[in-house]
Amino acid sequence: MAANPASEGGFGIYVHWPFCSAKCPYCDFNSHVRHQPVDQARYAAAFERELSHFAELTQGKTVQSVFLGGGTPSLMEPATVERILTAISDRWSLDQHVEISMEANPTSVEANRFKGYRSAGVNRVSLGVQSLHDTDLKLLGRLHDADTARKAIEIARSTFPRLSFDLIYARPDQTLASWEAELKDAISLAADHLSLYQLTIEEGTPFYNLYHAGKLKMPDPELGAQFYELTQKVTEAEGLPAYEVSNHARPGAECRHNLVYWRYGDYVGVGPGAHGRLTVGVNRMATAIERHPETWLEAVEQNGHGMIEFAGLSEEEQGDEFLLMGLRLTEGIDLKRFEAFSHRSVDPKRLKDLLDHGMVEELGDNRVRATRDGFFVLDAVVADLAA
Structure with a gap:
């Protein structure tokens, strides 16, 4: 990793x-x-x-x-x-x-x-x-x-x-x-x-x-x-x-x-209302830009950027976001990457419960993905895995 x-x-x-x-x-x-x-x-x-x-x-x-x-x-x-x-x-x-x-x-x-x-x-x-x-x-x-x-x-x-x-x-x-x-x-x-x-x-x-x-x-x-x-x-x-x-x-x-986005990579967001996720040093940062176009324009001309948020994400927030984005994909997620972001493991009991109820399925090689039934209640699946 x-x-x-x-x-x-x-x-x-x-x-x-x-x-x-x-x-x-x-x-x-x-x-x-x-x-x-x-x-x-x-x-x-x-x-x-x-x-x-x-x-x-x-x-x-x-x-x-x-x-x-x-x-x-x-x-x-x-x-x-x-x-x-x-x-x-x-x-x-x-x-x-x-x-x-x-x-x-x-x-x-x-x-x-x-x-x-x-x-x-x-x-x-x-x-x-x-x-x-x-x-x-x-x-x-x-x-x-x-x-x-x-x-x-x-x-x-x-x-x-x-x-x-x-x-x-x-x-x-x-x-x-x-x-x-x-x-x-x-x-x-x-x-x-x-x-x-x-x-x-x-x-x-x-x-x-x-x-x-x-x-x-x-x-x-x-x-x-x-x-x-x-x-x-x-x-x-x-x-x-x-x-x-x-x-x-x-x-x-x-x-x-x-x-x-869905693989939870880094991305710059520029222009009015854009959001970004950046790794700066050892910190993962959330960025947000001023939404109103003319206000953004003046801010950039004065300060070189229109950023209104540049905030560090906690390990828990990173883990939650990684799950929320990655479980939208049919390729699913690598649980080792979840551990790397959140510095904790998925609860095996909760994972087994989701598997038993057909909400997620294992793809081998430490990967899981949401099933079609799981897609309908994705927020609940994410909340369970993140708990």
Whole structure:
């Protein structure tokens, strides 16, 4: 086991672009709509400065992945993306197989920018399709229609070496039969990766208010479980099995950046609202950045960074986080790494109880993973193992 157990999870950089053209009614991410054009050159300069701050803290690391998320990163001009990626390659060594992912919306304007993003260094795009039905796209507050999404997928497939797109299921009034047909349609369009999320009602969103006012009908939990089961069955049969609760890929096409999170590696988070986990010396640190874009911008211009939290994680917190992230993966977790983070062993009685109840299974070589039943109550499984 390495002296720094996080090093086995890899090292990535997350860049948060906080702006959107419109706020989706289900979204609780840190995203903001601005009706005046954003000064992209000024923001690019701020990203460069904040990246410099984190490069000082993480000297000697090699970047395996970069992820441009948001918000809507495809509202960035290709020149802005190029400045940010150049800033990263100037400050760190890049792995020869570095994955550089970018979230994009499938509107025609953004699809036309894809060649510029590819030239800037992006080699994997993740499209926020969400549905292949126009009525549902309208319900979800999306600005594109299904035809535009299909065209964007086609352009992305011809432009980038790797492509993923997102769909949301268990939508109001959706049937299992219609989801199965839509999912098979999506798989025929997909290259090698799909992110498939159940619609959840998050506090502070318009959907939350509608749901609690009785104006939005959601599937009951039993039907929700059937949607999940159907999703696993169809994707497995079509060669895109789940490698994480909501993510499906052909073997070898998993998102390397997200694996850094789930394998509990180190990652820098820059931009408004970004979070990070860094090993600095012998300490594992949690970082958080100011959420409000303009406040962040001023903070970076004054101080070189917009960090509002830089706190050491206790051994217990590291163990809990390692379990919570790693048990989302079908590859499961190495219990020796849990011991390295938490400096204690999993209680054998609790582990046996979870095994006996079919919540986890052993993979040999000191590895365990959550079963499909365990995925439904993952928080409880984690709490048991962590106790």
